Amino acid sequence: MSDDQFISIVHLTDLHLFTDLNSYLVGIPTNQSFQAVLTEVKQTIPKIDLLLLTGDLSQDCSAASYEFLRQSLDVASFPAYCLAGNHDDLNLMAEYLPSEYVHLVRSQNIGGWRILLLSSVVVGAVHGNLAESELAWLEENLNAYPDHPTLIAFHHPAIDIGSAWMDEICLTNKEQFWQICDRNPQIQAVVNGHAHQDFEQIYETAHNSVRCLVSPSTCVQFQPRTPQLIIDNQAPAWRHLRLYADGTITTEVHRLSSASFPPDLAANGY
Numbered sequence: 001m002s003d004d005q006f007i008s009i010v011h012l013t014d015l016h017l018f019t020d021l022n023s024y025l026v027g028i029p030t031n032q033s034f035q036a037v038l039t040e041v042k043q044t045i046p047k048i049d050l051l052l053l054t055g056d057l058s059q060d061c062s063a064a065s066y067e068f069l070r071q072s073l074d075v076a077s078f079p080a081y082c083l084a085g086n087h088d089d090l091n092l093m094a095e096y097l098p099s100e101y102v103h104l105v106r107s108q109n110i111g112g113w114r115i116l117l118l119s120s121v122v123v124g125a126v127h128g129n130l131a132e133s134e135l136a137w138l139e140e141n142l143n144a145y146p147d148h149p150t151l152i153a154f155h156h157p158a159i160d161i162g163s164a165w166m167d168e169i170c171l172t173n174k175e176q177f178w179q180i181c182d183r184n185p186q187i188q189a190v191v192n193g194h195a196h197q198d199f200e201q202i203y204e205t206a207h208n209s210v211r212c213l214v215s216p217s218t219c220v221q222f223q224p225r226t227p228q229l230i231i232d233n234q235a236p237a238w239r240h241l242r243l244y245a246d247g248t249i250t251t252e253v254h255r256l257s258s259a260s261f262p263p264d265l266a267a268n269g270y
């Protein structure tokens, strides 16, 4: 099948960038691991229509960390859509991120698909929630394009992933979100970060099956299915998605292989 028969999206999440190239999160210099990921993405994915960045872009909430991100994405030269996570500062993102390539868009039509970006951030909290205004906006947008296969992205997973500590800090109003999905069978996929691991599940509503895709971080990973946070030895990673006009998706996670960023496995949090 030729490359132009699908939309190629690279999902990058939970970058946790700092001002300083030599600052570490759980043993990993996160600016360096992100740069290595971006370089490998460019070298290994032949066609990229869109980079999708789903929050926790910054760890130290500094202007310099967002400037570093914008500069890195400008050098990569792919359209990049960014949304916020619980570690981010929306005002700094709006001030320092937008560029020719970097966009804080909320909706986009691309190759017959609708891409919708929501904010699940609760200012000052680690967990997520979709505000009434966000849910109303989502429903309005879905009603406007009922025949377009749709991918929705936000930071906090809308499903339990089987780690008690993480499930407590994911989306708190999952049911409201899934009720909207039930009324809008054009929704094909929900893409999230926050969990620092690869997790995939089909969510069956009464009227459709939604592909839930949670992707690993470009820096440190958490072990799956654990009662408390345990650092995983898995490499920095990203997810590649191919969206086809008939609404189908193929996807897989890629782990960084060109450089090694071992985490501090003894750390029990950050």
Ligand SMILES: Nc1ncnc2c1ncn2[C@@H]1O[C@@H]2COP(=O)(O)O[C@H]2[C@H]1O
Residues within 6 Å of the ligand: 056, 086, 087, 126, 165, 169, 194, 195, 228, 229, 268, 269, 270
């Ligand atoms: N030991 C811990 N137990 C529970 N949560 C933690 C621990 N350490 C850090 N966290 C929080 O868990 C969050 C997981 O995702 P974040 O990167 O958003 O930010 C992390 C911290 O806010």
